[in-house]
Amino acid sequence: MDGVLVIDKPKGPTSFDVVRQVRGLLRVKKVGHTGTLDPMATGVLPLCLGEATKVAGFITEGDKAYDAVVRLGAETDTQDAEGKVVAEAPVPALTAALLEEVLGRFRGSFDQVPPMYSAVKVGGKRLYELARAGEEVERASRHVTVYELVLRDFSANQLRLSVRCSKGFFVRTLAYDIGRALGCGAHLEALRRTTSGPFTLAQALPLADLAELAREPEALARRLVPISQALTDLPAVHVSAADAVRVSHGVPVEAPAHPGRVRVVGPSDALLAVAEVVRGRLRYLRVLV
Numbered sequence: 001m002d003g004v005l006v007i008d009k010p011k012g013p014t015s016f017d018v019v020r021q022v023r024g025l026l027r028v029k030k031v032g033h034t035g036t037l038d039p040m041a042t043g044v045l046p047l048c049l050g051e052a053t054k055v056a057g058f059i060t061e062g063d064k065a066y067d068a069v070v071r072l073g074a075e076t077d078t079q080d081a082e083g084k085v086v087a088e089a090p091v092p093a094l095t096a097a098l099l100e101e102v103l104g105r106f107r108g109s110f111d112q113v114p115p116m117y118s119a120v121k122v123g124g125k126r127l128y129e130l131a132r133a134g135e136e137v138e139r140a141s142r143h144v145t146v147y148e149l150v151l152r153d154f155s156a157n158q159l160r161l162s163v164r165c166s167k168g169f170f171v172r173t174l175a176y177d178i179g180r181a182l183g184c185g186a187h188l189e190a191l192r193r194t195t196s197g198p199f200t201l202a203q204a205l206p207l208a209d210l211a212e213l214a215r216e217p218e219a220l221a222r223r224l225v226p227i228s229q230a231l232t233d234l235p236a237v238h239v240s241a242a243d244a245v246r247v248s249h250g251v252p253v254e255a256p257a258h259p260g261r262v263r264v265v266g267p268s269d270a271l272l273a274v275a276e277v278v279r280g281r282l283r284y285l286r287v288l289v
Contacts (some may be wrong), residue, residue, distance in 0.1 A: 001028050003224030004059070008204035009045040010039050016272050018207060022047055023215045028128055033166070034059040035196065036072070040082050044204050052227050057179050061167055061198025061261075063147065068188060070159040070175040075185035077116040077131075079172035084205075089184040091110050091157045097261035099151055099159065102181045106174060109256055111141035115173050144169045155162035158189070198233045199225070227288070228271040234263045236280065247272045248289045252281045261285070 008016055015036040023031045032053045034046045039207065043066075048056040072091045076083030092098075114120045116131040130137055148164040159178070163171060172188045179186025194201050205213065205223055213220050235257060243253045244266040255262070255277045264273040264282060272289050275282040 001025065001224070003045045003226050003232045004052050004199070005049055005208070005224055006199045006214060007045045007047055008201065008206045010044055010207055011040055011042050013207075014039050015045060018045060019047065021218070021280060022210065026208055026220070027092075027215075032056045035064075037114070037193060038080065038082075038172075039192070040080055041191040043191075044196045044199055044201055045193070046196055046199045046223065046225075048230075049224070051288075052230060054286060055227060055230050055271075055274065058234075058261075058286070059197050059233055063164060063166055063195070064169070064193060065148075065164040065195035066162070066171050067192045067194055068161045068163060068171050068175065069154075069190040070161060070178060070184045070186050071189040072157045072179060072182065073184050074124075074184065074187060075176065075179060076187045078187075079115045079170075080188040081178045081185065081190070083117070088186050091184045092182060094154055094156065095150070096154075100183075102178060103149050103151060105181060106177065107146050109143060109145040109214070110171055112170065112177075113139050113141045113146045114170055115141055118170065140228040142168050146174075157187075162194075164195070192284075198229075198231070228265070229267055231263045231271065231274065234261055234274070236265045236279070237262045238265050241267050244272055245287075247282070247284070247287065250284055250287055252283065254280055255282045256280070 005080050007018055015033045019031050019033050028049050030050050030053045032048045034056050037045055046059060074085050075087040081128045083200050089192055116136055120127050122137055144164040150162040167216050171191055175186050175188040231282040237255050246253050247264055257277045259277050261276050264270055266272050273284050273287045275284045
């Protein structure tokens, strides 16, 4: 069983919990997720099955999109609703103009410091492990990009946002930073991932439906996204049958494409490799044939 199964993750389990459940229900040894979702988060969680695990690391590189609810007036130690309130302050009178001015500060590219309660490693340890032990350490900032940040609605103490961003972006930290910018503090109350790379909610299977689908192999097969379609957000470089043989042996071939990461596709539309175009030639990151 090879391909990408897009799960609509419910609130509660960790991404690893979902992987274990899928592995057990489908009796597949090789299952890997493509970027964690916090336990409180729901939505798109692409899982790579079988041979598709070879491209899991590249799927994580894709952009993400979320719908988020931000609660104003209280900060928590985890920057989300599962944490302990550590500070409270009155919320100023909100207007669309004020909120647009604040949100404008978080559009585009900037540096973001990851939260202590995160899976980022510092000195070989996950930050959340250090946080649970009562430690707080200095964290290096990451360069991130917010391509789109839309104010969907707001009330006296709550914002509803849609965010499209680069990998490694923490929506929890966005909520925290918005609260700081407004002077009242804030935390993330709810989060739903709507897109991960080329995968969307329209493709996603509710986790609760997986057990029933596991008893119907043909229906399950229709749910799997083929490996050849797993990286469609990368530009395609099509090669001839002769060059496909060269690719399979790791021999660089010419690529008339802009510099950057690409997927290499053979005459039958099979995904042959993931590569980078460097000075007009393919430099392979992973050969799949």
